[in-house]
Structure formats: C-alpha cells, structure tokens
Amino acid sequence: KQWYQRRVAITAGAPPIVVVVHYVKFNRTAPFLQDKRSPLNVFVEYKLLTFDPADTETPQSLMVVADTKLNFNFRKTFLVNSASPIQMKLLRDALNYDNKITFTVVSDPGQASDVECQNLCSAEVDFPFEYDILEKEVPLYVGEIKVGVLNVTIETTATLEALQLAY
Secondary structure, eight states: OHHHHHHHHHHHSOOOEEEEEEEEEEOTTOGGGSOOSSOOEEEEEEOOTTSOGGGGSOSSOEEOOTTSEEEEEEEEEEOOOTTOHHHHHHHHHHHHTTOEEEEEEEEOOTTOTTOOOOEEEEEEEEOOSSSOEEEEEEEEEETTEEEEEEEEEEEOHHHHHHTTOOO
C-alpha cells in the first residue's frame, strides 16, 4: 500500500514530460562516415533533469546508412515529482536560465570488447516552456560542422502548467 500511495502522489500532480527521438539522418560528408572498413551502429542519448541517463538512451542501435533516416521512434515519459525539491529546482532553472537539452549520437561497438562507445555528434534544443516541440528537425554538429539532423518531440507545457511553472 505504501508503494501505491507514493506512486499516486508522484503521478497525480502533473502529466509527464514526453521526449520522442523520431529519427537521425546523416549527411554523406559526415567525418565519421568516411571510414568504410566496418559498419557503424549508433544510438541516441540525452540528459533531462535528474532522470537516470540509462533511461534516456534509445534501446537499440541502428546501422548508419548515409542520407537515410534511421528511425528510432523511441518515446519516453518522465514523471515529475512535485515533492522533489531537486526536480522542481531543475525545472525552475530550466525555465529561468535558458537551459538546453543536449542529444548525443553515440557509436555502438556491439560485441567488440576492446572498443568503447564514442560520442559522434550532438544537437541542442532549448528547453520548451511556452510551446511543445513537435517533430522538429534539429541540426547535428561535430564541432562547427553540420553532419545531419535529429528529429525530436519534446512535450513539457502540460507538465509546467500543472505544476504552475508555466509562463
């Protein structure tokens, strides 16, 4: 019964934040695609508030084909605990300090035990507080070089309104 009460307390206050990684598409000229010796598999990860980074990784990695959409269609919902001072502070900070959500595309070495994952490129999205971001293409960069696009949805406004943090 205690678990049930805790679960209700967390979910009753606000709808969840929703993040969807729809797809990634790389340009043929991306530097990491120039090595043709072995196929490249990738996954996407991002950091959101205090949620466990393992929860924000796409569950599968996909083989990269230049100029082709890699459809992840990875939808994740995050329950915001209004009783958590840390989560509420991070939400307020995201609204007050123009925080960004950074998405990183990571190479997946698969079963190769002597190879580590490498961050290949990243995209930044402003934390949405006035309007949800719906299937928006965001540029992916390696340094200052655009190497592709990431298509994402980020739904936060219903959560912020329910927590009375909306503008």
